Amino acid sequence: MDKLTSMIADMKLVVGETYVIHTVEDLLVFEYDGSADKALPDAVVLPSNTTEVASIVKIALENEIPIIARGAGTGLSGGAVAKGGGLVLSLTRMNKILEINSKDHMAIVEPGVVNIDLSHSAEKYGLYYAPDPSSQKACTIGGNVAENSGGPHCLAYGVTTNHILGMEVVLSDGSTQWLGSNTREFQGYDLRGIMVGSEGTLGIVTKIAVRLLKKPESVRTLLAVFKHIEQASSAVSGIIAAGIVPAAIEMMDHICISAAEAAVKAGYPQDAGAILLVEVDGLTEEVAEETEEIERICDNYNPIEIRKATSMEDREKLWEGRKGVLGALGRLAPNYYLVDGTIPRTKLMEVLSGISDIAKKSGLPIANLLHAGDGNLHPSVLYDERIPGQTKVALDAGAEILKLCVDSGGVLSGEHGIGLEKQEYMPLMFTQEDMDAMSKLKPAFITMDMLNPGKIFPTGTPHVQISQGPAVARTGAGAYK
Amino acid sequence: MSKSYTSNIESFKQAIEKLEYKVSYHNLDQFNVLGCIPSAVITPSNIKELSKTLTTANEHKLSVSPRGGGTKLELGNTPDSLDIIIDMSRLNKILNHAPADLTATVESGITILNLQNELAEHGQFLAIDPALPHIATVGGVLATGIAGPMKWQHGSPRDTVIGMKIVSPDGTITKSGGQVVKNVTGYDMSRLHIGGLGTIGIIAEVSFKLTPLPPKQLTILASFNSNRIAAEVALEIFNSNLMPLAITVFDPDSQDRIPDIGMNNPVLAIKAAGRPATIERYVKDSTSIINKFGSSNVKVLDQIDSKPLWEEISNFGWDTLNSEILLCRASVLPSAVPNLIESIEKFEYDQSLIGKKISHPAYGTVLVEWYCGNGPLNNETVSTILNTFSGLIQRLDGSLVIQRCPRKFREEIDVWGKIGSSLEIMRRLKNQYDPNRTINPGRFIGGI
């Protein structure tokens, strides 16, 4: 019996026959996440509790096979892709909300709990879980912890790390630890803070204590349409300068607008060059005072139109175009390469014009969708992988955008993580010493580099995985015929 | 003292003097850390000098302790050894403040007050309000992780940091994070240093996320028959739609430093901020909650009048040179605070002790400074207090840190309390980043 076969047999004893996946046909659906990277794992296991996770980790350790923890597989940087094979440990079955403590505004959940399900369950106590990545209807809290996910409403409320109190972790020797606490303060190094955003390289999170917030008494959404993107970004600066930190400030450029318009018919004016979506929440008085001021600021920049909404349905209508836009980009081109750099807010105009230069140079359109309030850009390079060479052009344009972001005082990733997608770009931001200092964490967590190896840090080989194209890789077009 | 040690320190001094760094051998006892007196005080003027100083100390196997304003030197265990103090006071520049970005990057030796003054000119502030802001430095506050009452809404100091430059014990300069408010590029290394008491590297530069100064600010005060009820009202506010900057409960009778606010019984102080109509709403809703709990003694102070009060709340336990006090900081779940306060009071009554208390119920923090009515605490009392108190906190699943403690008891206890098996990870961390135990040896949890 080879190592893998015996390991599979051992794992079946732990989690049962159904939850060890090892046939090629079944492994195929675990080769991807939400990113462009793909790699076939050697096996997939779906444990149902911490004890099973610990047993699986020990089995993997004995067999010297790396473990790649996986949530819903919605990540956008290849964090859950088993580069070089290995055992994918899927946590989707660990999806129980163990406790909602309404008095103390906190909850304890298993990692497979879907982000929005937690908010839905907390709703009856007037509470919610603040970080709201766009994939919140599908992504898991465990995945959010691994990637330190953000979302449109992180402007006022902070990203995942600001909402995590503590967690139970299985280290790669199979031992189980609580890091942090349920209380706001704890002693010693902030190990839970280090775990958040460590992309599954330090331990496997099996329980998470999160902070919940009170649902705001009032929410108002304002949509301002501008003829030029310059006006929209000046309005953003104006709002921040006025001392207002809204719950969210989102911006879309004209390419996104026309795509969204085609998809959901949100009724945006034809000559719209940029759209701002601003959401304010809090006390009724606070919301009224702040929206009034935001409206006044937007008015200074000659908007074509300003729409406001307070009811749930009307707000959803305003958000509809924004939420559907990524999917809608598919109408303009079969592929897009979504970049995730963050820049200082003041560099917005400068960087946007740089991106437009890159678009011209590459000959590919670049759609700009941004969390403008916190400077998190999502430029999407539109391309068609079926056209030979175009993937590389798109990839190069993306790299140039990342470089531009870093040169402007920004960073490689605002909320998607480094994973496989951006690991080779790390030297743009960090020296070898910086990265060595980060890598020293691994021995402290006794990972022996068996947890999600080969991620985050550069390997020295150029990132070409994005060029995986079905059109390119296809060998049996006649399979169905 | 061994011969090799003496020669090490001598050759270190020579090396440093050769570099012409600012070094002092005078009044060294003033720079003592919990009674340990250094052999030299180096005051680097930039990050390079800081780095070189550490490299040199590390090479000579000497122990180093960074010092900011020196306001919280009482925190932590007694150092295993101490040779060099690195005085950070000359690394005090604001490197970059981009008001429109709501971010700033500063050297860690700048005092909190100087930074806040500069930010205020642009209508912004850093959302922390630690003790003695005119002395305390950014680096010191972050290394101790102890800020003031304004943490409920804005989180703890760790929630304001977006990037850091660290000098490792061997002198390597590394950075993590960046100067933008949303960033997941690489591990969030700054987390290790905030509250890490400098044990794995010295914080040299910090980038912060800033907050706009609210247009208006005021404080609502109300007095109650007991601390317990005041804490319950605080939790009622916590559960309401209001989000004040701070909610604090204290007993003016036992607080000699707190300015006279014309109230004697336990007081609840609510710091509210916002635009006019918002502020009005805070006053209205708070008052009605306060009335519901049977108090009609409500007072509203404007920002200027309330300033001394909040300063004293921040300073609680730290604005004294008396090293013989016992200051405990408990962190429990918010809902456990009223009971905890009541249990403490009962204990005090039974033991004829007096404990000054300040609590931030919405954050679950209770601070107690114990003293005897008639003189210093004796051994027996201290151990009774610590046994009882830590047992109490343990049952509540909370944590307890002894922030200040009479020197003679320090040898018997770990002021950081006990944690579970994650201490092993922490030991390995120290070993990874400071294998020679160069910085602050022995001062952190578990003797790290």
Place this chain on the structure above:
Amino acid sequence: MGLDAPSEEDMYKCVHCGFCLQACPTYLETGLETESPRGRIALMKAVNEGRIGITPSVTRHWDLCIQCRACEVACPSGVPYGKLIESTMSQVNSRREKSWTTKIVSNIILKRIIPHRNRLLLIIKFLRLYQLTGIQKVLRNSGLLNLLSPYLSELEKSAPQVPATILETSGQTIRAIGVKRSRVALLSGCIMPLVNGPEMEAVIRVLTRNGCDVIVTQNQVCCGAINSHMGDLQTTRKLAKRNIDAFLNSDVDAVIVASAGCGIRMKEYGDLLRNDTAYASKAQTLSSLVKDIHEFLAELPIIPPKGHLNYQVTYQDSCHLSHAQRITEPPRMLLRSIPGIKLIEMDNPSKCCGAGGTYTITERDFSLRLLDSKIKDIDKTQASIVATANPGCVIQLQYGIKINCHNRTVKYVTDLLDESYSSESTV
């Protein structure tokens, strides 16, 4: 066969973002990526790329898809999943060894019986006889069915009660009451007029009460939904063409469909016959005329009924109405228009009940698991009536309520409208 291969272009619209996962009943039930829309498309792609063959373990994952199309609603990229799985199944079915149940269903019931009204009528009459004469009781008590096959026994229990009324489809016109507002044709369907005769008559009464002349078009046949669900697109096309010929001759403003599954099938005739030179444009025309009954009444708009009905009602979205046709508000609006009715929303109203056309026969275990969780959600509402819009859902829910011994009834939304209208006249 090439005609029915899943479209490569549609397949590669999927960027595997995973937004569909939580919408998929089989994923939610198993927690397995293999039983998710994204996983099923990945397998389609892998077959297309020649990485794997169409092996039994691959088809197993496609078979388990209930084709509720909830994933289409969740998909930001507009992947036409329904179309993909339908054409994939068509490829699969043409090449595999079928199980005996599938054989009976696809070869005998779907090809030989349903398309032929006379044969269907005979069977239905037999079923009614069986249920009425007491043979059913005797057989059930004897345990013979159980002995023969527990599966058959299970299935027998979920067969609907057959009523005496059978809707004629002889091209008759039923005149509008009051001012005439529209002239519509009604799809009588294959099984509906036989097992849901009274309910179909209620539909006609509601339409005429709303000022519509209703023509029950002659020569119409089964819409072909069940055939395409099983992957038999050839038969579906034959049926579609016969319906196109029948309906396009009747000069109407709309073709009304009271069954959600049939509605979406007919709305997609245009796509089904897009490569058929003779029928492509006619198919488009018919598709654009097809209106779901709730959609039609809401747009008309409905003349609000005045008869008071003191019911607590919960509404189950039929997958083919809410996901495939994206019609969720009109049926609720109609329910709310009835005086006295209190509409209580259940948790996950748009999650599939497990009926899924022939799914309830071919994937019995899974179908019952889904039904079980649906019944639990219904139970929490305390409503006395479960309203829905599709015969498959009605039968499935009735069965679920029966085995759980609940005191509830399942009704079409149009039944409730009819009841309210009819109690008006007595006031």
